[in-house]
Amino acid sequence: MFMNKNQKDVDQSDKVGSAMGSSAPKPTSMKGNKNPEQPQIPASSPLRTDDSSPLTTNVGQPIADDQNSLKAGERGPVLLEDYVLREKLQHFDHERIPERIVHARGAAAHGYFELYESLQDLTTAKVLTDTSAQTPVFVRFSTVAGSRGSADTARDVRGFAVKMYTPEGNWDLVGNNIPVFFIQDAIKFPDLIHAAKPEPDREIPQAATAHDTFYDFLSLTPESMHMLMWIMSDRTLPRSFGMMEGFGVHTFRLVNAAGKSTFVKFHWKPLLGVHSLVWDEAQQIAGHDPDFHRRDMWDSIKMGNAFEWELGIQTLSEEDEQKFDFDILDATKLWPEELLPVRRVGKMTLNRNPDNYFAETEQVAFNTTNVVPGIDFSNDPLLQGRNFSYLDTQLSRLGSPNFTELPINRPLVQVSNNQRDAQMRYTINKGRVSYAPASLDGHSPDEVTPARGGFTSYPERVNGPKIRARSQSFNDHYGQAKLFWNSMSGPEKEHIVKALQFELSMVETRAVRQRMVEHLGKVNDMLAAQVAAALGETMPESDASTKARGTADSVDGAKQLADATSPTTASGGVQQSKALSMENQPTSPKGRKVAILVAAGIDVNQVKQLQQALTKAGAMSEIVGPHLGMIAGDGGELEATKTLANASPALFDAVFVPGGKGAEALKKKGDAQVFLAQSYKHGKAIGVLGESVELLKKALPDGASLTKMGVVSGADAGKEKQAIQNFVDSVGTRHWSRTALEHVAA
Template identity: 40%
Template sequence: MSQPPRHTTASGIPVEDDQNSLSAGPRGPLLLQDFHLIEKLQHFNRERIPERVVHAKGSGAYGAFTVTHDIRHFSKAKLFAAVGKRTETFVRFSTVGGERGSADSERDPRGFAVRFYTEEGNWDLVGNNTPVFFIKDPIKFPDFIHTQKRCPRSNLKSANMMFDFWSQAPESLHQVTILFSDRGTPDGYRHMDGFGSHTFSLVNADGERVYVKWHLKTRQGIRNLDAADAVRLGGIDPDSAQRDLFDAIGRGEFPQWDVSVQVASEEQLADWGARTGWNPFDLTKVWPHRDFPLHPVGLLELNRNPVNYHAEVEQAAFSPANVVPGMGYSPDKMLQGRLFSYHDAALYRVGTNHQHLPVNSPRCPFHNQQRDGAMAFGHGGAAQNYAAVNPAGQHGGGMGHGEPELALAGGAGRFDGRGTEDDYTQPGNLFRLLPAQEKDNLFNNLAGALVHVDESILQRQLGHFDKADPAYGRGVRAALKARGRNVD
């Protein structure tokens, strides 16, 4: 009798245990990072046609990732099996806060999402062009995004809303400093770096876990727009980044990024955290390269434009939950929230069976019991639509990744570290690294927004600059005074 096909997620990732949810101990509560459980329940809940929502403006292209250095001692993932091995990829860049018709040159972080179509399923490295983010807890994400969108009364963007939020979230200062520096307005997508931003994990063939941060360094060189040029370009050509990427690939000028990874054991991170006072899984913090140097991994190249923008770019749906055997997650709270929210957003925005669309479908065989719902063209035919219960003990662990158990500690609760955690040293270090002209640009860019905010909000935000570096606060005050705003 022939063996049934191996059970996988809809993204083609192997599932060894379809009988037991991931829990904290044999009787403990379930974990949100159990993506297989979440995906099954979400799909079941949406087996009738839902509404959908429009996604932000972006650009995309196909390419390939080539392994240049052996990291098999870190990960057993088959895409790293040999130097020279190539894996097909799709990359989507985007502005984060703007609407679909907004200008590519607006001051905004840039999304940098990479899909690797591996033989073990899709790996989605969903990051930004910055190594940190504004918040460290996903419960604040809806509030933060509301401040970046339009005021519900005026329907206008509001600096007052933005800085009201940021000034009461000191952990945001690191990302705010990047956003209002020259790197807040990249000159197109080819001339910026990418980061996985979160802490992820890798698992080798011996079941040993290390924690990692992914870096993608542009070979085209960093190129940014100053504030005046960004505004001018937004009026002349609001699609400048899309045009630049599409035309460059059409000319055969294929953009490339060197892919590297910072690596640390659990023990190293515990020691570093105790020494510095920083949580190594905090998305508002970086791992300094002097403590955790980069290990080269491979080369990413984009070499083919999509044929249809809507089908291949607008309907592309990424999720950081998509990791293949040899990879895993971390206790990063923002990552834990994104493991749920990205797939859930795709279910609403694109549809219940969005993973069957060509740009989202894995390039390897996949088998699951998901059926029906909108766009059920990958319907499974007459195959059995349920999994029988296996005899006791005849199943693997987790999603078949061979990942060791993640030790949990402490009682369940809601923990607020504001006022006790150091949110100023790292943005201060970044500020001190900036050349004099870039410092002046930072002061002027901030003053251009802060000149419009209420006095109480302004004073709160200036206090954060002062704590990062007194020269930071003095520079912003001088730029505000030059604009006619009197500050103490």
């Protein structure tokens, strides 16, 4: 990097403070400070705006009347000289920027990263070696295929992009909530996205892949089969941004002070565990609250429940690059944790909501090329293509190469180079030199050598002919798809089957459906047979496929599916991986939301006891009544903020109905019965006390459990406190083994 000495006189405090505004993160080394103070704009700064500021034009001229155009008489024509009107309309007409082609719908939050242990044996990157530092971060979560106006809960990959404002420049770890991808080479990325997007002749369907062009592409692209297993699983229906994993997807390099390179995969492990919605819930939520995920994050952070992840790394020495039966550079493959365990080395905390969505969340620009000394790229062909595409995209979307000067994108360290001009240039460089080499004004090039921390690419030895070809080591397209399938529990496999039945039933072209069934047969016979049966398609008969027909509707279908495994390849000999199943994740009430159904006469004291217990556990609650407003109960009043008409059990993680005379009124309401029945069918915690037990009996079919598997009911007088605690402890856990699930009419 070339640094002009005469440019170092730029007042960097202005760059990091006033010019960045309140959206700028602040460097700090206060490790014990869990809520680092963010920089504030001086009171005299023209960038400061708040509710008490007077109304002005864009150059600060006070405005006396912003509600009426300047006219020739009260009923006369509007005058061209009305610059207030022209400025206001002009700004409005141009205030939208092109939305992202992919990852258009997103939400973000500020926070910080802290390192547990130094990785100086692996890298020189200060963010991964200085355990005393608290590195500011800005993290954006997103869906991929839908437009900005689509719903949060579409079945889709989720972007998980982390911008770290490190002392060596910005490091962007631009990943997803799934560790693998559809394709192996970036040259196919436009085709993938064109196939997944709405079909161009009709612009249908929005934010959905259940259509012909997507599955036509997949059926002709066998390398996508591993990713297909992931996107048909519940991993693509996260319960919360704070309950999904993040992955760097690609293989990167860490380079230490001696110049030794180590291959690395990056992981973000949520402290709340990985948890998801189910398809029925996701569809309901899209109608009831399309902003479900962004609202959840905003509300959680606002009430003090920070989102937390641990940074994990998998490492592999260069000497072992070809140790396994899969290629570590293949983005359609993961590294099984049984072979290469994840080492947790730090924690990221998101604890502050953005001040302005557009200025921060919409204008933030992530680039895979934003790495710091000590972190470098591998030869993953998908990563190499992304390195070009991301920078090119930001130039188009934000309109200028100066997008890095926007407050949310600006690094916290001195920027000094010979760049100049272009639209929206913010930096005012001093002097007349903006080139190198140069000798005027006492200027001389000042490169930062690697020994002093300058970035240098790893000097990998490369040799080979120019050729458009794929490495033979990338050729196994089904081995890790089998590994993922084998690793799922019975209910998880059942959800994958139903997802594929739904998706492929929306495909109109029979040849495409048939090709997809053939691919599924190479993953697992029972999987393919069940999907084929639902589509009316045929597949070669085998013992497994014959046994598979009708399994999904049988009482022990989940068990039969759990037993349906396939021998794997391209997985280092690993046949099943516990890390891939969500059944093995920790659960907690923290961050969850509970619906409390009430009616006039309900036991208010029980509600207050429950609310106290939920708050203590870090959970939220909402009163759902027959109408909004105050509802008189036994022991006081409660305010209902939701009604049975505008709420859905899909919006909540559990439901509780207190005892009291109000239970009789609820028992007569079909919506209340459906609320409990759906919650039972979706495996959620249910609590009913006193008289409300009769409501639960009426809502559920004969044979349904009223006393176990997350159902708390019928507490005797004086034992309500323990019953309430038992209920709170079960909030957040799914109970797919409940009796009579297939008979619940909801």
